[in-house]
Amino acid sequence: MTFRELLEKYRAGQASEEERALVEAELEKSEAIADYLAEQVEDELGTAETQAPAGEVRHIQKKMNRRLRRTAAWAACIVLAVLLGVRFVASPLVASLYYQPNEKGFGTSIEGEPDTECEAIALDLTALYSLTAPGNTVNSVTARPEGFGRYILTYELRDWLTGETDQISGTLDASQTGGWVRTFGSNFALATMESIADWGNLADSSNGQAAADYLAELPPTSYVAAWLHFPEDLSTQELFALEERYAWKEGFTFLWAGVRSGEELLPGLVGFTMSGAPFNSIAPSWEDYPMFNWYQMRAEGKYYSGAAYAQHFLSMLSFIAGRPQAENALAWGQNFSAVLDYVEEHGVQVCGVLVYAEAPDLVQMWERGDIDGISISTVLPYRYSAEGGQYSW
Template sequence: MTYRELLMLYKSGKLDEQSRKKVEADIERQDAISDYLFNESDIPDLDICKKEKENYDDAKDDTDEKFIRMIHRSIRRVFIKMGLIVGAVILAVLLCVIFLLPSAVSLFYYDPTETVGQNAQTGSETNRMSLDLSVYTEMFLPGCYRNKVIADSEGYGKYTISIPQVASYTGTFTDLTGTLERGKLTLYNTNVLKAPAGNAFLLPAGTPGATASLQDEGGALIGPAGTKEEAYAALDALDEDEWYLAYISLADITDYETFYRWLEEKKLTYGSLWCGVYTEDENGVFLTGSDAVGFSPQLAGECIDWDRNAYPKLSLLDNAAEDGHWDDAENGEAMQTHFISMLRYLKEHNDIMTIMNAGALDFDGMIRSIEENGLRIYGFAVGAKKDTLLCLSKDPAVSYIYTNAMI
């Protein structure tokens, strides 16, 4: 009988007394041995399990560490990539602010450097302000024509401006410098490109527009130098060797060609000549009021270019004109085309009027008057010396003379 079978009989209670006691003694001995081994001895199987657990923990730690390092590398790559992207964006923004934004802002304002014409042979260019100033100074500033402007952009609608004087009848050259910032011109010499304070010419007596406020008690017209007697007395005090810009009023309104033949007789047809143009509204009243508006039939300066199809003969200093174009000065039709082109140009490019603080004019009315009545002159300005002016004061075609220092 096996011991297992013996245990089964013990469990079922079928053993005799002696066999039963022997089995109970065996069970007690086995329990004692188990307790002893568990409490007092190193159990090999348990050590093996412990080492396996430690090895597993070590392997798990290595895996965790490798995973953490991988996460760190991924995060670092993301930050590096993000940093590069952010840096590139910031650099792009800075470059735009430095290089593009100034030019972009300038697009909203008057650009004096804009090319408006180019010579086909030499490649020389005419910029916007050179052309604008050419028309403006010829029309409004007798004896002070300028048609060359050097402009350098500083960005944000600001430009440094230089306006050299390229021709002089006194031997003295006055260059102008300043800034043009967002359409506002600031010149360091404010007295050169300054329009006369009012019309320096007198209209013939009886002409609509020659108001009573400009007449003395006897009905004689009063000009900027006082009465005619006072103005002519001032001529005697002039220096014989100096040049003066003389504003000479005519006794009668005269068509241009007749007027120019008279000038040729007086030998006054040279570069500083400026002609005051008479225009009237539909009621026959002088249109320009306190503003003297006119043109120079013979200019001195640099040749320029522009859109000649839109504005024929806009400037008599035409870069594309052939030799002999100066003969246009005695051609009444050519001068009429020239003056009307200037009126149309200023009507369509009136930024220069704002920049120069000029008042509004009825350009359409002036064009209509000239097209209906032709080119008529009521006064002229010219550079002259004392002896010439004294001779003119005795001419019956002259009604008044007022002088200024010539620039």
């Protein structure tokens, strides 16, 4: 928009508050410049008054004042045009070259209808936390633009076990590689992953036996969040059968499954949420990404199954693999396209799971040989001691 057009809007009373402030500031600046230049000319002409008739001096002074004001007005127009160009042209153009968190139009409502208000950042964070940082559900995401591809990103995480919420906020620079999910993820699951380094250490039988012995000494009501490793990778059908085998035990909840993601990659650092985990209602097209979240399954009258788990994981993974700008802006050290290629070739093979269970049930699972590794993340006195957590969903 040119300054003349903006000025017409201002004169017609149609300018926004921001536009009014911008015009008034430039007009005030132009008037100040004109007054200053006029004073300089008057000083220069002061001497000439003694050497020329008064009428001629006044004529020259008026003519110079008009010329100076015209020049000042043009200068103000040029400055304003530059500012408006930077604000409304250059900044959006630069931002369009990078990740755009506020892109809208490809979300889906709980009823399966297109949600034109769903923003990309909410979908991207939901997928990234579900795939790589279990233990929290993403809620209420906003990204306030600051210009030139920079945003103030704010979102809330809700802890699965305790129900506690954590408000995350900071500057997102879409032109740089970000670490939002890795840097700010305060959940115990990620900390445990990093502490054990890989599933190989978790599968060390001596470590597993020590953990089982510790669990056996706890009061039987103790409620434990733990990572469990399987002797052999399980298909999603075998995983679902194992979950069903322990479903009758009160409080035994399967929440997240770690999937083998490559021969040289750390297996288990990518995975999917299971039936026991809370989830939000955010999802892209159900047709393009079926079972992205479990609202679709409920809406279609389906039930949890091994096939549903596999589809859920592949939809999440293929969605984020198709958004490399989001991957770069929000996550560190992941190559989801490579993981997707590996999984499509080798199938969805589960290395281990995150569970919440009472201590005696985990000991029984160890003694049966269903698992060969245990890493304890959190121990609560009993199931209901975390008000607002798992049993308040």
